[in-house]
Amino acid sequence: MNQTPEAATTEPETAEAASVEHATPEATIRTRVRVPLRFGDGYSVEAELVTFHGLVDGGEHLAVVLGEPGRTPLVRMHSECLTGDVFGSARCDCGPQLRESVERIAEAGGYLLYLRQEGRGIGLYNKLDAYALQDAGLDTYQANVALGLPEDARDYTVAAQMLTALGVDSVHLLSNNPDKEAQLAGLHVTVTERVPTGAHATAHNLRYLRAKVEHTRHSIVLDDVLSVA
Template identity: 65%
Template sequence: MDVRPPAASIRTAVPVPLSFSDGFETTALAFTFDGLADGLEHLALGLGDRADPTQRAKDAASPPLIRVHSECLTGDVFGSQRCDCGPQLREGVQRLSETGGYLLYLRQEGRGIGLYAKLDAYVLQDSGLDTYQANVALGYEEDARDYGVAAQMLLALGVPRVALLTNNPDKAAQLASLGITVTSVVATGVHLSPANAHYLATKATHGSHTLDLPTTDGLRHQTPRESEAG
């Protein structure tokens, strides 16, 4: 049974010019919210035609492309190669700018365990545990993220139907259980490097992420240096 989350409302909408290190530039309409269930400062970025508030009426007729992106300070800001979060963020912003849609930036560092705990998990990963085992060894869930706030944000934006940009089936399942109709799932790219090969393979085999990876023999990875999920 679908359980809709409590209603949230738009607090602020302000244009923000974006510029990435590779030279890609665009403008987003940044939305803040009142009434989010966890009290954290999550953001929605309207991109492409959704960067224009007069175009939001289009959403009812044509489900926009949505990227639900969990915060990753190390990958998004500092360019860490232990994960694929930074490249996924960059990819999402460009694809949404081209098609029109919303990027929901959720403050759920380290699959919901927080920044310090994520770095503690790195230590365990460097000793041989995978990304899920490390979280459990620290006393956390394998993936502690709850997408209830994402559903609240979408409903506040007037977007009950979405095309979801993700390789993570849990995102689609949670949104559907919260009353959001996922009309289609659009795969993200595979951002593979020697430093994150074991991490991506673990997401595919253990987390059921739909990642088209080379065979194990083709992954020239380093020791398990892994991090949060995308």
């Protein structure tokens, strides 16, 4: 007599198994080195730079330790911007945000995560291509889309890995960007509050800042931005 094979049964996924499956991959600290920082306006501060093994995208991201970090430190995730951070471009607010963040974190104690995500993750050359389209009338998000690229390609898994390696599981997040808060929360880092940076407006970046407020709900006070001539 032929026997009917027993139907395969699938065990329901337990909450514990699901958390393991979706856990952020572990990174470890590679090197810690002291570096004195000095900015063009004369501000200086002692910092410690931390590098990592095992970051999921293979990027050379840095944690900058400033002041004396507490249990819930002040943290900024700052995406690399060669034009703004190094050359002082007035087309964005990246350089002034970096300068502001270093001083505020040094006073409060915490970490600046310097993430190699040039151009919101699309790279330097693509960013400059997008600038050319912005000069023709598109805003910062429309220009990326016109190039066939994401409006914002950044993924903050590496930031969560870095924080975990540093022993941090909750932060005060120094950012105007609600997506950074949402992504960290999804990566099991508690954001106790999101602390806005200043509105670093110039005559050259008004359209850029306004697009960030209107399109991605950045917490920049638009009245302050529009008051710049």
